[in-house]
Structures are given as C-alpha cells and as structure tokens.
Amino acid sequence: MxxxxxxxxxxxxxxxxQSVVERRNTIPILANVLIEAEGSEVHFRATDLxxxxxxxxxxxxxxxxxxxxxxxxxxxxxxKLPDGALVTLTDDGANGRLSVTAGRSQFNxxxxxxxxxxxxxxxxxSSNFTADAPVLRRLxxxxxxAISTEETRYYLNGVYMHVAExxxxxxxxxxxxxxxxxxxxxxxxxxxxxxxxxxxxPRKTVGELRxxxxxxxxxIAVSVSETKVRFAAPxxxxxxxxxxxxxxxxxxxxxxxxxxxxxxDASEFAAAVDRVATVSSERSRAVKMxxxxxxxxxxxxxxxxxxxxxxxxxxxxxxxLEIGFNAxxxxxxASQVDRENAVFLFNSAGxxxxxxxxxxxxxxYVVMPMRV
Amino acid sequence: MxxxxxxxxxxxxxxxxQSVVERRNTIPILANVLIEAEGSEVHFRATDLxxxxxxxxxxxxxxxxxxxxxxxxxxxxxxKLPDGALVTLTDDGANGRLSVTAGRSQFNxxxxxxxxxxxxxxxxxSSNFTADAPVLRRLxxxxxxAISTEETRYYLNGVYMHVAExxxxxxxxxxxxxxxxxxxxxxxxxxxxxxxxxxxxPRKTVGELRxxxxxxxxxIAVSVSETKVRFAAPxxxxxxxxxxxxxxxxxxxxxxxxxxxxxxDASEFAAAVDRVATVSSERSRAVKMxxxxxxxxxxxxxxxxxxxxxxxxxxxxxxxLEIGFNAxxxxxxASQVDRENAVFLFNSAGxxxxxxxxxxxxxxYVVMPMRV
Numbered sequence: 001m002x003x004x005x006x007x008x009x010x011x012x013x014x015x016x017x018q019s020v021v022e023r024r025n026t027i028p029i030l031a032n033v034l035i036e037a038e039g040s041e042v043h044f045r046a047t048d049l050x051x052x053x054x055x056x057x058x059x060x061x062x063x064x065x066x067x068x069x070x071x072x073x074x075x076x077x078x079x080k081l082p083d084g085a086l087v088t089l090t091d092d093g094a095n096g097r098l099s100v101t102a103g104r105s106q107f108n109x110x111x112x113x114x115x116x117x118x119x120x121x122x123x124x125x126s127s128n129f130t131a132d133a134p135v136l137r138r139l140x141x142x143x144x145x146a147i148s149t150e151e152t153r154y155y156l157n158g159v160y161m162h163v164a165e166x167x168x169x170x171x172x173x174x175x176x177x178x179x180x181x182x183x184x185x186x187x188x189x190x191x192x193x194x195x196x197x198x199x200x201x202p203r204k205t206v207g208e209l210r211x212x213x214x215x216x217x218x219x220i221a222v223s224v225s226e227t228k229v230r231f232a233a234p235x236x237x238x239x240x241x242x243x244x245x246x247x248x249x250x251x252x253x254x255x256x257x258x259x260x261x262x263x264x265d266a267s268e269f270a271a272a273v274d275r276v277a278t279v280s281s282e283r284s285r286a287v288k289m290x291x292x293x294x295x296x297x298x299x300x301x302x303x304x305x306x307x308x309x310x311x312x313x314x315x316x317x318x319x320x321l322e323i324g325f326n327a328x329x330x331x332x333x334a335s336q337v338d339r340e341n342a343v344f345l346f347n348s349a350g351x352x353x354x355x356x357x358x359x360x361x362x363x364x365y366v367v368m369p370m371r372v
Numbered sequence: 373m374x375x376x377x378x379x380x381x382x383x384x385x386x387x388x389x390q391s392v393v394e395r396r397n398t399i400p401i402l403a404n405v406l407i408e409a410e411g412s413e414v415h416f417r418a419t420d421l422x423x424x425x426x427x428x429x430x431x432x433x434x435x436x437x438x439x440x441x442x443x444x445x446x447x448x449x450x451x452k453l454p455d456g457a458l459v460t461l462t463d464d465g466a467n468g469r470l471s472v473t474a475g476r477s478q479f480n481x482x483x484x485x486x487x488x489x490x491x492x493x494x495x496x497x498s499s500n501f502t503a504d505a506p507v508l509r510r511l512x513x514x515x516x517x518a519i520s521t522e523e524t525r526y527y528l529n530g531v532y533m534h535v536a537e538x539x540x541x542x543x544x545x546x547x548x549x550x551x552x553x554x555x556x557x558x559x560x561x562x563x564x565x566x567x568x569x570x571x572x573x574p575r576k577t578v579g580e581l582r583x584x585x586x587x588x589x590x591x592i593a594v595s596v597s598e599t600k601v602r603f604a605a606p607x608x609x610x611x612x613x614x615x616x617x618x619x620x621x622x623x624x625x626x627x628x629x630x631x632x633x634x635x636x637d638a639s640e641f642a643a644a645v646d647r648v649a650t651v652s653s654e655r656s657r658a659v660k661m662x663x664x665x666x667x668x669x670x671x672x673x674x675x676x677x678x679x680x681x682x683x684x685x686x687x688x689x690x691x692x693l694e695i696g697f698n699a700x701x702x703x704x705x706a707s708q709v710d711r712e713n714a715v716f717l718f719n720s721a722g723x724x725x726x727x728x729x730x731x732x733x734x735x736x737y738v739v740m741p742m743r744v
Contacts, residue, residue, distance in 0.1 A: 070677065073650060073651060073677055073678070076650045077647065077650050077651075077680075080643070080646055080647045080650060081647065082643075097678065097679075104682055104683040104684070105644070105647055105648070105680070105681075105682040106680065106681045106682070107648075107650075107651060107678060107679070107680045107681075108678045108679040108680070109651065109677065109678040110676065110677055110678045271452070271454070272477070274452055275449065275452045275453065275477055276477070276479075278445060278448045278449050278452060278479075279445060279449075279479060279481065304482065305442060305445055305481065305482055306445070306469065306479060306480045306481040306482045307469075307479070307480040308449075308477070308478065308479045308480070309477075309478045309479075310476055310477040310478070311476040312476070
C-alpha cells in the first residue's frame with residue numbers, strides 16, 4: 001500500500017475513527033484503524049464490536065492495499081503535523097511497519113494484519129430512508145439528556161427511535177427516559193420509514209452520530225433492521241447494533257389531564273432555578289415551586305447551608321400550588337427550550353408534570369415531582 | 373452588618389478568596405470567608421492556615437460589622453447573579469444567618485462566629501520593596517514549571533526567591549528544580565531588597581500570586597521575613613508562610629564549561645520534539661538528539677509502538693553528539709523561550725545541558741540527559 005493524502009483530510013477521517021475506539025480494551029486489534037486504499041480513495045475503519053465507523057477520503061493511491069495501525073497514535077501524529085502538509089503512508093508488507101512521512105518527519109508504526117480486523121457483518125435492512133441533518137440533530141439533541149445511565153435498566157440506555165401516531169398522522173419519534181424525566185420528540189415521517197421497526201439507539205452511538213450532523217446541508221441515509229441501525233453521510237458511515245430489549249410503554253407516563261398551566265420565560269426560569277439551587281444539599285438538589293396568581297416563588301431550604309428564594313413573574317391563573325423538583329431535571333428541560341416560552345402543565349404535587357415550548361406538541365417533556 | 377456592593381466588584385473579591393480555601397478540610401471555619409465591613413470598604417479574608425488572602429472592595433456600608441460564610445457558596449451565588457445587580461449583605465447577628473439579596477433573589481446563608489476565624493498573626497518583615505507586576509510575573513512564570521512535586525523533598529516544593537550575585541552585580545533571583553531540570557531567572561534588584569533573606573515560596577502561593585500580576589501597571593509591595601512573605605497589590609494582600617527548609621546549593625548544578633553550542637528556532641524545535649514523542653512509551657518519553665554540522669535529528673524508538681524521526685536545520689559547528697532527554701522536559705524548557713532562538717550548550721551525553729534565550733543569561737535552564 002502506498003498513498004498520499006492532505007493532512008487536513010486525513011485528520012478529519014482519522015478523528016472520527018479514533019473516537020469510536022475504546023481507550024481500554026483487551027483485544028489489541030480493536031485499538032487499531034483499518035486503512036484500505038484503492039482507486040482514488042482511502043477508507044478508515046474502526047470498531048468497538050458494537051459500533052463501526054467508516055470514513056472515506058480522497059487520496060493519491062500509488063499502490064492499493066490495506067493494513068491496520070493504532071488509531072490513537074496515528075491521530076496524534078496527524079494532529080501534530082503542520083497544516084497543509086502532504087502525508088504519505090507506505091506499507092511494504094514486509095517488516096510489519098507502516099511508514100508515515102510528511103516533510104522532514106518520518107514515523108514507523110507497528111501494524112497488525114488486516115485479516116485480523118473484525119469487519120462488521122453486512123446486514124439486510126428492512127427500512128431505508130433519507131433525513132436532513134437538522135431533523136436528526138433535533139430528534140437526538142433534545143432527547144439524549146434523558147437517557148438512563150443505570151446499567152441494570154439497559155433498555156433505557158439509549159434513544160428509542162420509532163414510528164408513532166400523533167394528531168392522526170404518523171411521525172418519526174425519539175423518546176428517552178430514566179424514570180425521573182422523559183423527552184418525546186417528533187418529526188415529519190420521511191418517505192420509506194413507514195414500516196421501520198422501533199430501535200433503541202445506544203448512548204455511545206448517539207454521541208458518534210452527532211458528529212455526522214454538524215452541517216445543515218448534509219443528507220443522511222438511514223437504514224434500520226431489528227438488530228442494527230446505519231447512518232450514512234456522504235463521507236462517513238456509522239453502523240451500530242441496537243439495544244436488544246423492549247422499550248417500556250412510555251405513553252402511559254405522559255400525563256393527559258394536566259390543566260394547571262404556567263407560562264414562563266425559559267432562560268429567566270433556568271437562571272433562577274440555578275441560583276436558588278446553589279444552597280441545596282448536593283444529594284437532594286430539591287427546589288420548591290410555589291405558584292399563585294401570575295407569580296412563581298422558587299425556594300430551597302437546606303438546614304446545613306441556608307435558604308434561598310426567588311420570585312418570578314409568570315402567567316398562571318389556576319389555584320395555589322406547591323410542588324417540588326430536582327433542580328438538575330428542571331434546568332435540563334428548561335435548557336431544551338430554544339424558541340418560545342416554556343409552558344408547564346401541572347396536575348397535583350404528586351403527579352408528573354409536563355413541559356413543552358409554547359403550543360408546540362412536537363417536543364414534550366415529563367418530569368416527576370419530589371417531596372419537599 | 374449591612375452593606376451594598378456592585379455584583380462585579382463582589383465577584384472579583386470573592387473569587388480570589390474562595391480559591392485559597394481548600395475544598396476538603398476538616399475544620400469548618402476554614403471553608404468560610406470572613407467579611408468585615410467598615411467605613412466605605414468591605415474586606416474579604418480567607419485562609420488555609422498557610423496562606424491568607426485579603427481582598428478590599430468599595431461598598432456602601434450602612435452598618436459596620438463582621439461575619440463568616442461559606443466562601444464557595446457565596447462565590448457560586450454571586451457568579452450566578454445577573455451582571456450589574458446591586459447585592460445587599462445583611463447580618464443582624466441574631467439568627468446565625470447572613471442575608472444576601474439582589475433584585476428578587478434572596479439567600480440566607482449559615483454563618484459561623486467571626487471570633488472563630490483564624491486571622492494570621494501579623495509579623496515583622498525584615499525587607500520591604502516594590503516590584504512591577506511584569507517583573508514578578510516573569511520571575512515566577514518562567515521558573516514554576518520546574519517545582520518538584522515530591523513531598524519527601526519538601527524544600528523543592530516551591531520557588532527559591534533570593535538575592536544573588538550575577539555579572540558582578542546583585543540581582544533578584546528565582547530558582548526552581550526537581551532534580552531533573554532547573555530554572556534560574558534573574559531580575560534587576562529592587563531598592564530595599566538588598567538584605568532580603570532567601571525564601572522558598574510554596575507552589576500554591578505561586579499560583580495565587582499569579583492572579584495579582586495580570587495587570588501590567590500594578591505595583592506590588594513585597595515584604596519578606598525568615599518565615600513569611602507578603603505580596604500586596606492595591607486591592608489584594610496575599611500573605612504566606614514560606615517553606616521551612618534549606619534550598620540546596622543549585623549553583624553546583626549549573627554547568628560552566630559547556631562549549632558545544634546549538635541554536636535552533638524554539639517553536640519549530642518544540643513542535644518537532646512533540647511529534648516524535650508521540651510514539652514513545654508513556655513511561656520513558658525518551659527522545660534522542662543526534663547533532664552534526666548544522667543538522668539535528670530527533671528520534672524515538674519504541675519497540676512496541678514504532679519509531680519516529682525528524683530532521684531540523686540548526687546552527688551547530690562542533691563535533692558529532694548523541695544525547696537523550698525526557699521529551700516533556702525538552703518541551704517545557706523550549707516553551708519558556710519567547711523572544712529569540714533557543715541556545716543549547718552541551719558538554720557530553722552524560723552531562724547536564726544548559727539552555728537560554730539567545731545570549732541572554734538572565735533566564736537559564738538546566739536539564740539532565742537520560743540514556744537512550
């Protein structure tokens with residue numbers, strides 16, 4: 001194998017590959033990236049056995065071939081090379097070394113045989129559709145904060161992407177919950193997604209996927225089967241196993257009859273919650289909301305460190321209500337609001353509360369109260 | 373006590389105080405800041421028993437008085453208050469609470485009696501002099517990287533500030549070393565410093581001092597005794613115990629007869645060292661320098677991960693030399709060079725190497741070689 005590639009192009013391709021590689025792993029080949037050169041392209045492939053990423057980049061390929069080297073070391077070297085450098089990768093197959101040269105720098109990296117690299121088996125996908133990057137970005141960005149980190153409830157360790165009914169039509173929906181809060185985000189159903197099986201996309205995959213969605217103009221080809229999901233941008237393909245479990249029936253958790261409505265400026269609300277929570281004990285982080293005619297009092301009372309109280313002007317016309325929440329959960333849902341006021345819908349101090357942006361029902365959040 | 377103070381002024385004063393407070397300490401009062409209001413000023417005092425910092429700030433004092441509250445909590449609250457807010461601190465002495473109000477926010481923080489706060493005993497200082505902030509900044513910034521972290525060699529856990537002879541005159545000198553590398557930085561001797569006892573300024577004090585030196589126009593009043601050192605900017609006074617030990621005779625470590633001279637662009641050199649070190653094993657980080665007529669080859673050979681080599685054009689006219697160094701040490705001293713080329717003076721592969729900026733002898737670095 002022998003190829004030359006521009007340093008910036010190489011850095012971009014290797015960056016994504018090395019981020020999939022687990023820092024601690026006991027199987028040496030999993031620390032490596034598989035480099036395959038042919039035609040006028042080079043592919044960089046990395047995997048942790050659950051996720052596989054393949055980056056394509058244009059290169060001057062003098063001699064086709066393939067080898068594997070440490071993804072982290074290659075990334076570090078390329079990162080430190082001067083911008084604009086032309087990098088040449090050469091593997092003569094003889095001494096188990098990949099030569100990396102650029103200007104007056106020369107590196108010889110230990111390789112492992114390409115045959116040992118575990119390429120993910122190709123699959124049949126039952127659904128294929130195309131989505132714009134901003135659509136997927138919204139679906140995952142607004143839901144991922146609610147992903148559970150409890151390993152025992154593995155079926156909550158991801159975002160449940162599926163087709164659902166909403167307002168009499170079908171939507172593409174992402175849901176995440178950890179039992180304390182829940183996010184339900186809808187988007188128009190793309191053509192071809194109608195029969196998609198619901199899949200739980202693992203947390204790490206959501207993180208890696210995010211890097212494919214930076215550019216507003218990118219179109220992502222999505223393929224889904226019962227066991228795998230694939231997101232393909234023009235230069236990067238991310239394939240991932242999905243979580244083998246059943247996502248719970250979240251619809252029962254979303255309150256339908258909450259009628260006590262409070263409307264508040266989301267950023268003012270978040271700032272005030274953040275301030276009063278300063279004195280709360282680190283464990284509970286409980287914040288009390290006292291609602292009265294167009295007035296909200298946020299308060300915290302921590303015997304050890306002190307007390308805090310802040311008043312906010314809100315729109316509220318129902319009867320007096322006192323309800324407590326975890327400050328972190330309130331902050332997280334308030335920070336999802338990016339366009340309009342936050343609308344809270346309460347029932348009683350013991351019932352789950354619903355939040356949305358204005359009257360938009362395509363992004364709905366539920367948060368459980370706590371005793372204060 | 374009752375006072376009002378602008379949020380920005382308060383934040384600045386409390387920031388410095390809370391950074392001195394140790395996050396984990398078993399004596400509750402040490403987590404607190406002592407607030408003393410009188411006249412048209414408020415003082416914020418914090419200590420870890422080794423360092424004491426006092427911040428002065430202008431305030432509208434309605435009722436003089438003093439109390440103590442958690443430095444970290446107060447800092448967090450003030451940080452989260454909106455910019456431009458007027459903050460009122462009230463302690464009526466009755467309920468053991470300090471009230472902090474700003475706009476519609478109100479906090480009540482637990483206090484501890486001001487009498488329990490350990491104010492550092494005042495001292496007689498044998499030397500008093502004034503130095504410009506940039507002079508002290510250079511002395512400490514260029515030496516602190518070499519401070520030892522070995523607790524057993526506690527007398528190396530700081531910067532040795534003292535008066536020394538250089539070129540027939542007296543200078544104010546800062547020296548730090550960990551046995552592997554050494555930095556010796558000189559400045560013109562300020563009037564009044566002639567008889568200053570040499571003191572070892574602890575690492576944490578050096579860090580706190582740095583915050584007083586940001587502004588080029590600040591004049592710092594320095595006071596030194598055998599046991600304490602004090603740095604006073606107009607609004608902040610930092611008092612610190614010095615390390616009770618004898619700094620070793622560093623002059624014997626600084627080579628006098630090194631004649632093999634290499635001159636190199638410092639940033640090019642640092643970038644090249646950084647690149648070749650990528651493949652080195654994490655423990656040794658050894659880099660080999662091969663010097664020949666106007667040519668330097670930097671190389672690393674790590675059996676596990678691979679090899680790296682880079683050639684640099686340098687000015688060198690002496691005989692061939694091979695010498696090895698810890699890459700981290702080379703990078704650190706090269707990054708001290710800010711004006712001119714780095715000049716290295718070698719003797720043999722087993723002897724300490726000296727580095728300076730051009731022909732300037734007011735900042736000199738020594739680094740021990742290692743076998744490669």
